[in-house]
Amino acid sequence: MNLENGARPAAIELIGVSKSFGPVKANSDIHLRVDKGTIHGIVGENGAGKSTLMSILYGFYQADSGEIRINGRPVEIRDSQEAIRLGIGMVHQHFMLVENFTVLENVLLGAEGGALLGKGKAEARAKLAALAREHGLEVDPDALISDLPVGAQQRVEILKALTRGAEILILDEPTGVLTPDEADQLFEVLKQLRAEGKTVLIITHKLREIMAITDSVSVMRQGKMVGTLRTAETSPDQLAEMMVGRRVLLKVEKGPANPGLPALTVENLTLRDGAGVERLKNVSLTLRRGEIVGIAGVAGNGQSELLEAIAGLRKPSSGRILLDGAPIPHDPRALRELRLAHIPEDRHKMGLVLKFETRENSILGYHLDHRYGGALLNNSAIEAECQSQMEAYDVRPPNSRLKTANFSGGNQQKIVLAREFERGPHVLLIGQPTRGVDIGAIEFIHRRIIEMRDAGKAILLVSVELDEIRALSDRVLVMFDGRIVGERPPETDERELGLLMAGVTGAGAGPGAGTSERGAA
Amino acid sequence: MDWLTFLNVLDSAVRLSTPLLLACLAGLFTERAGVVDIGLEGKMIAGAFAAGAVAVFTGSAWIALLAAIGASVFFGLVHAFACVTQRGNQIVAGVAINFIALGLAAVLGQSWFGQGGKTPAPPNSGRFTAIELPYAAEAAQMGPIGRFYADVVSGHNLLVYFAFLAPFLSWWLLSRTRFGLRLRAVGENPAAVDTAGVSVTRLRYSGQIICGALCGVAGAYLAIGLNAGYLNNMTAGRGYIALAALIFAKWRPVPALFVCLLFGFLDASANRLQGVSLPSVGVVPVQFIQALPYILTVILLAGFIGKAIPPKAGGVPYVKER
Numbered sequence: 001m002n003l004e005n006g007a008r009p010a011a012i013e014l015i016g017v018s019k020s021f022g023p024v025k026a027n028s029d030i031h032l033r034v035d036k037g038t039i040h041g042i043v044g045e046n047g048a049g050k051s052t053l054m055s056i057l058y059g060f061y062q063a064d065s066g067e068i069r070i071n072g073r074p075v076e077i078r079d080s081q082e083a084i085r086l087g088i089g090m091v092h093q094h095f096m097l098v099e100n101f102t103v104l105e106n107v108l109l110g111a112e113g114g115a116l117l118g119k120g121k122a123e124a125r126a127k128l129a130a131l132a133r134e135h136g137l138e139v140d141p142d143a144l145i146s147d148l149p150v151g152a153q154q155r156v157e158i159l160k161a162l163t164r165g166a167e168i169l170i171l172d173e174p175t176g177v178l179t180p181d182e183a184d185q186l187f188e189v190l191k192q193l194r195a196e197g198k199t200v201l202i203i204t205h206k207l208r209e210i211m212a213i214t215d216s217v218s219v220m221r222q223g224k225m226v227g228t229l230r231t232a233e234t235s236p237d238q239l240a241e242m243m244v245g246r247r248v249l250l251k252v253e254k255g256p257a258n259p260g261l262p263a264l265t266v267e268n269l270t271l272r273d274g275a276g277v278e279r280l281k282n283v284s285l286t287l288r289r290g291e292i293v294g295i296a297g298v299a300g301n302g303q304s305e306l307l308e309a310i311a312g313l314r315k316p317s318s319g320r321i322l323l324d325g326a327p328i329p330h331d332p333r334a335l336r337e338l339r340l341a342h343i344p345e346d347r348h349k350m351g352l353v354l355k356f357e358t359r360e361n362s363i364l365g366y367h368l369d370h371r372y373g374g375a376l377l378n379n380s381a382i383e384a385e386c387q388s389q390m391e392a393y394d395v396r397p398p399n400s401r402l403k404t405a406n407f408s409g410g411n412q413q414k415i416v417l418a419r420e421f422e423r424g425p426h427v428l429l430i431g432q433p434t435r436g437v438d439i440g441a442i443e444f445i446h447r448r449i450i451e452m453r454d455a456g457k458a459i460l461l462v463s464v465e466l467d468e469i470r471a472l473s474d475r476v477l478v479m480f481d482g483r484i485v486g487e488r489p490p491e492t493d494e495r496e497l498g499l500l501m502a503g504v505t506g507a508g509a510g511p512g513a514g515t516s517e518r519g520a521a
Numbered sequence: 522m523d524w525l526t527f528l529n530v531l532d533s534a535v536r537l538s539t540p541l542l543l544a545c546l547a548g549l550f551t552e553r554a555g556v557v558d559i560g561l562e563g564k565m566i567a568g569a570f571a572a573g574a575v576a577v578f579t580g581s582a583w584i585a586l587l588a589a590i591g592a593s594v595f596f597g598l599v600h601a602f603a604c605v606t607q608r609g610n611q612i613v614a615g616v617a618i619n620f621i622a623l624g625l626a627a628v629l630g631q632s633w634f635g636q637g638g639k640t641p642a643p644p645n646s647g648r649f650t651a652i653e654l655p656y657a658a659e660a661a662q663m664g665p666i667g668r669f670y671a672d673v674v675s676g677h678n679l680l681v682y683f684a685f686l687a688p689f690l691s692w693w694l695l696s697r698t699r700f701g702l703r704l705r706a707v708g709e710n711p712a713a714v715d716t717a718g719v720s721v722t723r724l725r726y727s728g729q730i731i732c733g734a735l736c737g738v739a740g741a742y743l744a745i746g747l748n749a750g751y752l753n754n755m756t757a758g759r760g761y762i763a764l765a766a767l768i769f770a771k772w773r774p775v776p777a778l779f780v781c782l783l784f785g786f787l788d789a790s791a792n793r794l795q796g797v798s799l800p801s802v803g804v805v806p807v808q809f810i811q812a813l814p815y816i817l818t819v820i821l822l823a824g825f826i827g828k829a830i831p832p833k834a835g836g837v838p839y840v841k842e843r
Contacts, residue, residue: 058716059718060715060716060841079718080715080716080717080718081718081719082718083718084717084718090716092712092716094712096710096712096713096715096716096717097710097713098705098706098709098710098713099709099710099833100709100833101705101706101709105702105706106713108702109702109703109706109713109714109717109719110703110714110717110718110719111717112699112702114699115698115699115700116697116698116699117697117698117699117702118697120699
């Protein structure tokens, strides 16, 4: 951790690196110095140019200008093969693994050690065994990737880099898919690698992780490097301000909830998917007016299915869903008319038609309303309404004729939010409200959700961001393997929630240990 | 059906399954690399016509075979250029190749030979003729097994033996070599290959080149092995049946051998059963037996015979993500 040690060359040094994609300057005049044997964080909002910069380092793109030095030597990284030769390894946000290959085959791919696989396989197997011993990076080399949990898949990615002799490890949003517990394990591994003199570059938007693990941190904004700081001398608030360029409220201001009558009741809901796998197992919950119930859990534990079942998109195998005491119809449009609004988890797949103009998207699902003219759409009415929504939700640019695909993630999400919030729903199902949304927009969206609660709406919130769940919810239900494994107040220690999310239910923390639950198990 | 008739059908099944098997493996190499190829039919036509024409011009079966491979690989490169380099729609490109090859063969055939699109029969030296395996004549006298050897195993041309060896070679290539590992990977997750520093484009082109070469051999077999000369549209939909066989074999080379044999056997039986009245069934319509491969494939796809999972990246052009 010799930040000011000028004698030793930096592991990575970028001098005036620029990269444009057409008219878009993804990186402009980036200077960065990362010392050997340190963990260096790079933070910035979506589109700040972090990933482009790392892709340049990994040879995925070539910089238009500027110089890259590795261990003090100027280099040109023309392709990933070259980067690997220079000792750079990368763990991508979306794992670069072949799912129906074994761990061993994935490790071999691109580093086979000869035209025939036999010899390379034996060598790779030995290397994996050695790495497992030294670093505790334990993985069964003959397991299929598709059978491994996400945490183990990430381990394979790290192993891929290490078996290729990586001295510099770049991790792009490594904790996005991990439970807090798995994230801690990852951090232990990274610290150990640092102790061996390896250099770690970690890209993230989670400031808490930056504070927890890095030695120094660089902030990027709009393709520029805003500054590099020692982690010990900074704070999340300062970093957030540097990222956004203005002061941001990281903490959501919210008063106590005033829960009213139950609006939505789910009773013993079980749901099998097309392949016959039980995705929801006997789930029960009650949602009251004026409260936000958060569903915490690692992605893929039934949250999506729960949301979709309540939204009428999936038919449950058994159990009941009651809206104001009456069973719901399995028809999303009828549900909308009953004032149940749904903000789907994936706005690209379900929330919007990206090729549509914004005004067209702004009425999707409500398009049969007589206000819009019925069979022949009344475009001027639609446009006027869309325009006022865009202004109210600060969608930029406020142009209702622009194709939705041309908006940033945050603005797209605001378009969906406006559509669902502004039609007077009583019950709101909200999935991943801030996925891929920049900090400024997150602040806005969170405030809106709280406002809806204070206006007496019943809100069911699903998010894989534990921070978000804790910040917004009045009650937190934790889902694991299709069940609700516990209820906790939002102030609960993150570690405890993390354990629940991993399916560890200790004594006294049994399912349904909450106030209003029927007991989920 | 007595033993001799059965052997006869089996013998003809071997002949009929040969072009299927070659085309099926051709499809396997390109689809495992992530490029869907509905143009197997067109490539076979190109190969068959080139073989037929060159055999007439040169009188050499080997030069004709090379010409067939060349013509078919050319169309493979066109497909690769359209689908990999230009990231075009793979189905559309394949269909276009089918039309172009069929039309071109007819036009060129008419202008060169003036026989309505077919090529004249090449001299014997311009064909691959049957090879008598050692001791076949003696074995024929030695009971049913010997007969099997003499009638079914022996007496085919070189291309048939190559075709039946090819699945095993393909299996070895795919599972035991670096090239095979990369080819399989690029059909599943090209991004993983790209980030490993290996060229996705080059691998997909390789898949198409192998595909073209095998289709060329299949075409040559039709024109100068099974028949004497190219006939208009002589592939008769084998390129599509080969795709069905590929699905049936779940994109694996050795099962492809058995599936193609089965389809060839159905084909041979259809010929044999023409107008024959079976006890208690009556006359089976030939069309029904001819349709069986498709029916079986549909049943398979409906999920009744296990699951056929295609290569994940099939049909999707690879674009580097930003």
